[in-house]
Amino acid sequence: VPGAVKVTVPVSPAVVGSGIGGGPPPPPPPGGGIGGSAAAYFLRQKFGQGVQLHVLEKGVLGGRLHTLDMEGATYEVGGSVIHPLNLHMKHFVKELGLSVASVQDGLAGVYNGEEFVFEESSWSFINLLKLLWHYGLNSLRMSMWVEDILDKFMRIYRYQMHDYAFSSNERLLHALGGDDFTRLLNQTIDEAMQKAGFSQKFINEVVCPVMRVDYGQGVTINAFVGAVSLAGVQAGLWSVKGGNKLVCSGLIYSSKAEVIPGTVVSIEPKTRTRRGGEPVKLYEVTYNTSSGLTGDTYDMVLIAAPLGRKLANITFRNFDPPIPEFPNPYHQTVTTLVHGRLNTSFFGYSDPQAFHLGAIFTTDNPKLFIHSLSVVSPAGDAATGGKLPLQSAVWKVFSKEELTKEQLNLLFSSYDSVKVKPWLAYPQYSPPEKFPPIVLHEQLYYLNGLERAASAMEISAIAARNAALLAFHRWHGHSASVDQEDLHEKLKTEL
Ligand SMILES: Cc1cc2nc3c(=O)[nH]c(=O)nc-3n(C[C@H](O)[C@H](O)[C@H](O)COP(=O)(O)OP(=O)(O)OC[C@H]3O[C@@H](n4cnc5c(N)ncnc54)[C@H](O)[C@@H]3O)c2cc1C
Ligand SMILES: *[C@@H]1O[C@H](CO)[C@@H](O)[C@H](O)[C@H]1NC(C)=O
Ligand SMILES: *[C@@H]1O[C@H](CO)[C@@H](O)[C@H](O)[C@H]1NC(C)=O
Ligand SMILES: *[C@@H]1O[C@H](CO)[C@@H](O)[C@H](O)[C@H]1NC(C)=O
Ligand SMILES: *[C@@H]1O[C@H](CO)[C@@H](O)[C@H](O)[C@H]1NC(C)=O
Numbered sequence: 001v002p003g004a005v006k007v008t009v010p011v012s013p014a015v016v017g018s019g020i021g022g023g024p025p026p027p028p029p030p031g032g033g034i035g036g037s038a039a040a041y042f043l044r045q046k047f048g049q050g051v052q053l054h055v056l057e058k059g060v061l062g063g064r065l066h067t068l069d070m071e072g073a074t075y076e077v078g079g080s081v082i083h084p085l086n087l088h089m090k091h092f093v094k095e096l097g098l099s100v101a102s103v104q105d106g107l108a109g110v111y112n113g114e115e116f117v118f119e120e121s122s123w124s125f126i127n128l129l130k131l132l133w134h135y136g137l138n139s140l141r142m143s144m145w146v147e148d149i150l151d152k153f154m155r156i157y158r159y160q161m162h163d164y165a166f167s168s169n170e171r172l173l174h175a176l177g178g179d180d181f182t183r184l185l186n187q188t189i190d191e192a193m194q195k196a197g198f199s200q201k202f203i204n205e206v207v208c209p210v211m212r213v214d215y216g217q218g219v220t221i222n223a224f225v226g227a228v229s230l231a232g233v234q235a236g237l238w239s240v241k242g243g244n245k246l247v248c249s250g251l252i253y254s255s256k257a258e259v260i261p262g263t264v265v266s267i268e269p270k271t272r273t274r275r276g277g278e279p280v281k282l283y284e285v286t287y288n289t290s291s292g293l294t295g296d297t298y299d300m301v302l303i304a305a306p307l308g309r310k311l312a313n314i315t316f317r318n319f320d321p322p323i324p325e326f327p328n329p330y331h332q333t334v335t336t337l338v339h340g341r342l343n344t345s346f347f348g349y350s351d352p353q354a355f356h357l358g359a360i361f362t363t364d365n366p367k368l369f370i371h372s373l374s375v376v377s378p379a380g381d382a383a384t385g386g387k388l389p390l391q392s393a394v395w396k397v398f399s400k401e402e403l404t405k406e407q408l409n410l411l412f413s414s415y416d417s418v419k420v421k422p423w424l425a426y427p428q429y430s431p432p433e434k435f436p437p438i439v440l441h442e443q444l445y446y447l448n449g450l451e452r453a454a455s456a457m458e459i460s461a462i463a464a465r466n467a468a469l470l471a472f473h474r475w476h477g478h479s480a481s482v483d484q485e486d487l488h489e490k491l492k493t494e495l
Pocket of ligand 3: 265288289290292293
């Protein structure tokens with residue numbers, strides 16, 4: 001919470017794990033995004049009320065879930081849509097008493113820089129015919145291909161419900177989809193879909209535009225994140241009324257964690273001697289606040305922000321062996337909200353009356369300076385979903401670079417307000433993907449490595465639950481609940 005009073009609660013070695021009241025550890029997840037807030041929630045669930053939880057946040061709660069105001073309404077500018085089968089997100093919203101709204105895009109078209117290669121019609125029957133005409137059975141087969149991957153992915157919920165955890169991202173993904181998933185992570189979506197028999201035209205004109213809108217990258221991204229993206233094309237997408245970031249503040253509140261505004265700069269392992277003379281291992285976390293550098297010691301630390309010099313920029317001091325730096329480039333995507341009228345001539349429509357699209361996707365053409373643009377409704381309010389794009393509307397534009405005035409003047413025939421939010425948005429995907437470890441040190445965990453498979457709110461929630469379960473099992477020495485093989489078969493017979 002920005003502006004909250006900073007309370008430093010030094011954890012005196014005499015109190016930690018003293019056994020009185022069975023005090024397990026107070027783990028602080030730095031980072032109050034969906035990953036950090038979900039971690040606080042799941043840690044509380046596992047460790048109970050006896051532990052102290054600190055969440056260190058350098059910015060505002062929500063992280064990459066963020067809204068901006070325009071014309072008196074609130075719009076998502078970061079993570080915005082949630083899949084109907086994202087069960088953790090669904091559970092949070094229900095548990096926290098938040099409301100959901102379905103996300104309805106206007107009619108979509110795919111622009112290749114010269115013309116629209118595909119335009120949706122308001123008649124779904126005609127859409128089906130058009131898809132069949134243009135792409136044969138590719139689109140139907142795509143649903144089946146994605147469905148199969150989604151089915152395997154859904155296994156995680158059963159594993160986690162039964163308290164199973166994984167000590168590495170590779171093991172977690174392998175437990176879901178076996179070598180099939182490893183192969184998806186080893187190749188591009190282009191390669192994977194070609195091998196599965198999809199046409200290049202379909203990949204370029206249907207698959208690629210979806211990758212561009214979701215991850216700002218083309219069909220060279222790994223096939224796993226590609227499939228996650230394609231799953232998002234299905235019906236039933238939703239978002240949280242008032243803004244998705246409400247889930248973060250809700251989870252933090254429900255976990256009774258204390259939010260400390262500060263930037264974590266370093267973490268160092270320490271050994272202190274308890275009253276009885278036994279050594280106890282702790283982590284000294286140093287963070288920068290508005291009143292300068294300060295710190296605290298903890299039994300356990302979870303890092304829920306992407307590591308890297310340009311990202312969380314946390315220095316690991318005096319670890320033996322040292323914690324290696326792993327390459328973790330993030331892709332820049334700029335979100336621009338524009339309240340104005342689209343310049344339909346830019347998209348080849350001299351007669352604005354003939355233009356009826358509310359969402360413009362693009363193919364991979366270096367000439368294009370945008371990834372997508374679409375009419376958006378205020379956060380969690382589906383009311384304007386069917387609004388005609390020609391009237392002045394709020395458009396959300398995704399691009400790699402910040403749009404210049406000239407570019408805005410090309411896209412819009414007139415506009416009155418513009419809001420810009422640049423992000424280091426998601427990993428720069430480049431198969432074969434290599435994953436950072438989850439266990440960085442004995443009681444030091446890292447959640448965001450799983451983003452290298454795919455970045456999404458639900459993925460951070462899954463990583464958070466896995467880390468909380470793993471931390472709990474390792475703390476108590478429950479090795480039987482970690483890295484179990486053949487879980488799918490085991491849980492089948494357990495029914
Ligand atoms: C433009 C855009 C569109 C997206 N669209 C979707 C979508 O439609 N659906 C979807 O599911 N996902 C979407 N995503 C992805 C999704 O938003 C992210 O995967 C998810 O929000 C990541 O959450 P996180 O908690 O893991 O990380 P973050 O949200 O990045 O949280 C990390 C937190 O840690 C804090 N922090 C960082 N370093 C430090 C430090 N040193 N000390 C203290 N605090 C620190 C940050 O301030 C931040 O609050 C989108 C992302 C972007 C950028
Ligand atoms: C994926 O690639 C890695 C090397 O990056 C290799 O070790 C592994 O065997 C590959 N797996 C599959 C299923 O192709
Ligand atoms: C701490 O923050 C202040 C201003 O907020 C900055 O001037 C200083 O360089 C920071 N220190 C470190 C070690 O990051
Ligand atoms: C990362 O932190 C180090 C020291 O804490 C600082 O010297 C460096 O400038 C920071 N890097 C970036 C990119 O902020
Ligand atoms: C609209 O797009 C056309 C075609 O690219 C361009 O010539 C024109 O300058 C743009 N702006 C307006 C306001 O029409």
